[in-house]
Amino acid sequence: MLYFVIALKSEAQAYVDRYKLKKSKLNSFSLFENEQIRLIVSGIGVTNSRLATQSLINQYDITDDDIYINVGICGATDKYEIGTLIQIGRVTYDNSSYIxxxxxxxxxxxxEEASDTKYDIVDMESFGFxxxxxxxxxIKNFxxxxxxxxxxxxxxITKEDTKALIFNQxxxxxxxLFTEE
Known part of the structure; x- marks a missing residue:
């Protein structure tokens, strides 16, 4: 099973449309699913991301084949083109780094949203996940x-732009997801 944690409905909509996911609820979160995918919309922020991810972990038995994925948009310096996909391997939050x-x-x-180029790549949910x-x-694979x-x-960035950015990737x-470790 693929377990997606996605902050915004506009980010999730690309998966909902592509895989014809059916809507339900898990605790206070919107959940979309089919036979291979469960996608939870967490809302913005570390706390929401943490709670949504933990809700999935608590609700479903985890197998060695399960993959947990946090997908979403991010801000970045202009050395990254709009639409660039970035695989993350280190999260820095509250002055601590986790590799x-x-x-x-x-x-x-x-x-909170960043409005300057003090950082290279930023988001608001990765640490919670x-x-x-x-x-x-x-969980062996995330x-x-x-x-x-x-x-x-x-x-x-508009909701339509967000959906298109995710859909295109x-x-x-x-x-x-299916070729790495």
């Missing part, structure tokens, strides 16, 4: 995958 794959990029998880999966020993949506101008994301 889980040295071969992948770093992201800074913030509690990471914190939940890393403390669940049964990924954090971000797509650059803006250059520290979050107000410039679904096949690449699937390739990552």
């Amino acid at each position: 889980f794959n040295n071969k992948k990029r770093s992201i800074v998880c913030l509690d 990471y914190d939940s999966v890393i403390h669940s020993p049964a 990924h954090i995958i971000k797509i650059v949506s803006d250059h520290f101008e979050p107000e410039s 679904i096949d690449v994301i699937n390739g990552i």
Whole structure:
């Protein structure tokens, strides 16, 4: 089973449409699923991401074949083109860094939107997801995958843009999920 934790409905909509996921509820979260995918919409922020991820972990038995994935948009410096897919291997949050794959990029998880280029890549959910999966020993395979949506101008991205950015990378994301370790 693929377990997706996605912050925004507009990010999730690409998967809902592509895989014809059916809507239900899990605790206070929207859940979309079919026979191979469960996708939870967490809402914005570390706490929401942590709670949504933990809800999935608590609700479903975890097998060695399960893959947990945090997919979403991120802000980045202009050295990254809009639409660039970035695999994350290090999350920095609250002045602490957590490395889980040295071969992948770093992201800074913030509690509010960034409006300057102090950081290279930023989001608001990756640490909450990471914190939940890393403390669940049964989870053997997890990924954090971000797509650059803006250059520290979050107000410039629309819901339609967000859905399109995710939709355009679904096949690449699937390739990552089914070819790595």
